[in-house]
Amino acid sequence: MGDRSQEEQALMKIQHEWAEARVKGDSSYTRRIEADDCTIVWPEGRIVNKRQDLQTMNGDIVFTEFKIDDLRVRLYGDTGIVVGDGMIKAHKGKQALLGGKFVWTDTFVKQGGQWKVVASQITPVLEK
Secondary structure, eight states, rough: OOOHHHHHHHHHHHHHHHHHHHHTTTTHHHHEEEEEEEEOOOOOSSSSHHHHHHHHHTTTTTTEEEEEEEEEEEETEOOOOOEEEEEEEEEETTEEEEEEEEEEEEEEEEEETEEEEEEEEEEEEEOO
């Protein structure tokens, strides 16, 4: 599988690029890294597939911030688990959809030599 630290760095790089792509509205990046059978659990509990996730990037949902504060990577052969946290802000028209601190878990599997996201869950951090 290669050098562990190199694989961890690759997954961290993907996380940062994916966050940047969200803010830029670049659906081509998401299309490349999400596996065809990817499942995403959005913060409000809605479960979407790759096609539905890509539809959210067609201008109706705009991410204005996706700042990553921390990432932790664990590797299990050709599977990588990335747990992160940071600030995310998004709106749909004038309605705020996301705003504040979130944590997420992304599961990657190496397919054809490339890391692909197969599952993702984004959870809001409740302030105490």
